[in-house]
Amino acid sequence: MKAVVYIEKNYQTNKLRNVTVELAWKAYSLVKPHGGEVVGIFAGDKLPDDYEDLFKYGVDRVVYYKNDALSNLQSIALKHVLSNMVRSENPEIVLFGATHNGRDVAPLVASVLKTGLTADCTQLYIDEYKDKGKILFQVRPAFGGNILATIITPDNRPMMATVREGVMLLPEETVSKPLKVEEFRTEFNMEWIKNEFLEVVPKVSKVDFHSANIIVAGGAGVGCKENFKLLEQLAAVLGAEVGASRAAVDFGFTEKERQVGQTGSVVRPKLYIACGISGSIQHRAGMEESKKIIAINKDPNAPIFDIAHMGIVGDLKEIIPVMIKYLREEG
Numbered sequence: 001m002k003a004v005v006y007i008e009k010n011y012q013t014n015k016l017r018n019v020t021v022e023l024a025w026k027a028y029s030l031v032k033p034h035g036g037e038v039v040g041i042f043a044g045d046k047l048p049d050d051y052e053d054l055f056k057y058g059v060d061r062v063v064y065y066k067n068d069a070l071s072n073l074q075s076i077a078l079k080h081v082l083s084n085m086v087r088s089e090n091p092e093i094v095l096f097g098a099t100h101n102g103r104d105v106a107p108l109v110a111s112v113l114k115t116g117l118t119a120d121c122t123q124l125y126i127d128e129y130k131d132k133g134k135i136l137f138q139v140r141p142a143f144g145g146n147i148l149a150t151i152i153t154p155d156n157r158p159m160m161a162t163v164r165e166g167v168m169l170l171p172e173e174t175v176s177k178p179l180k181v182e183e184f185r186t187e188f189n190m191e192w193i194k195n196e197f198l199e200v201v202p203k204v205s206k207v208d209f210h211s212a213n214i215i216v217a218g219g220a221g222v223g224c225k226e227n228f229k230l231l232e233q234l235a236a237v238l239g240a241e242v243g244a245s246r247a248a249v250d251f252g253f254t255e256k257e258r259q260v261g262q263t264g265s266v267v268r269p270k271l272y273i274a275c276g277i278s279g280s281i282q283h284r285a286g287m288e289e290s291k292k293i294i295a296i297n298k299d300p301n302a303p304i305f306d307i308a309h310m311g312i313v314g315d316l317k318e319i320i321p322v323m324i325k326y327l328r329e330e331g
């Protein structure tokens, strides 16, 4: 069984996107038990500087198509080139990151290859299906996140899926594989270059969930923007990042980029402190894989306590100042 992973880079830094590394490892975990191969495909002006890291995360081969006309995101050109690359590999599975680029290009490639694509998968596994043998089961939230749908592509190949950054786990220990890099050649038509990039304005984000060991997140129960400062103070004492539920964002307590959950970021810190968050399925989708979860909620029956490792029942306006005082005094 062969899996292809689309290699995506950050155009500003020329470094691999985290999601590519996560998908490489996921692909390796999927096909390794079946003696399969993982191939990373890249099309662009130059390979990411750190592409060799992919071999530590299970990639057997990197195949790249180099063309300076692809120095930025050119969806139509990528559609043609990537479809040719996938065809030539003839894999069973193709994985794309659910990034802006992946969400744009993956459906175009799927339509050329006349196969199915499941977007934003939260789980992928291989199992037997009727007389079809081993196929890819693609799990994703559906109907507003109220159910989990398992989607299959039994008749067409490849079986394609996109996955958001942070959803798939990285291993504690990596593997060691020889570097195998191959150049791909294909016809290229300059008429495929449809986008003209006048200026690229990098998005400057204050929020860095990826490197945060601790996240202090607030929900509707925080009550108002003024109270949200309490969470920011707690986060400052702990050296933590600040997150939020969608309700807290909708109420204007904090910025949208801090939203955790199904339609926000997926996070896996060592410690997640959920303050005044009820624990809806959509919020849990973004944080329940955190190593330790502490929940502060005045309702002892709040669903967040079902997944919390430690629960504090009470008013966060009283509890958080005590925590801050203790941490400041005890260091």
Ligand SMILES: Cc1cc2nc3c(=O)[nH]c(=O)nc-3n(C[C@H](O)[C@H](O)[C@H](O)COP(=O)(O)OP(=O)(O)OC[C@H]3O[C@@H](n4cnc5c(N)ncnc54)[C@H](O)[C@@H]3O)c2cc1C
Pocket (backbone or CB within 6 Å): 144, 145, 218, 219, 220, 221, 222, 244, 245, 246, 247, 248, 259, 260, 261, 262, 263, 264, 265, 275, 276, 277, 278, 279, 280, 281, 282, 283, 286, 296, 297, 298, 299, 302, 314, 315, 316, 317
């Ligand atoms: C398609 C779709 C996508 C969605 N995506 C997301 C998403 O990405 N992220 C997300 O978070 N939500 C998402 N939602 C919304 C989600 O369904 C919930 O509405 C939301 O998570 C609720 O946020 P909350 O827990 O902050 O608010 P509530 O559910 O209102 O809970 C507030 C909690 O605060 C507690 N509380 C109140 N006062 C205090 C106090 N003084 N001290 C301590 N506790 C207190 C209450 O007991 C309660 O449990 C989505 C919904 C849909 C339909």
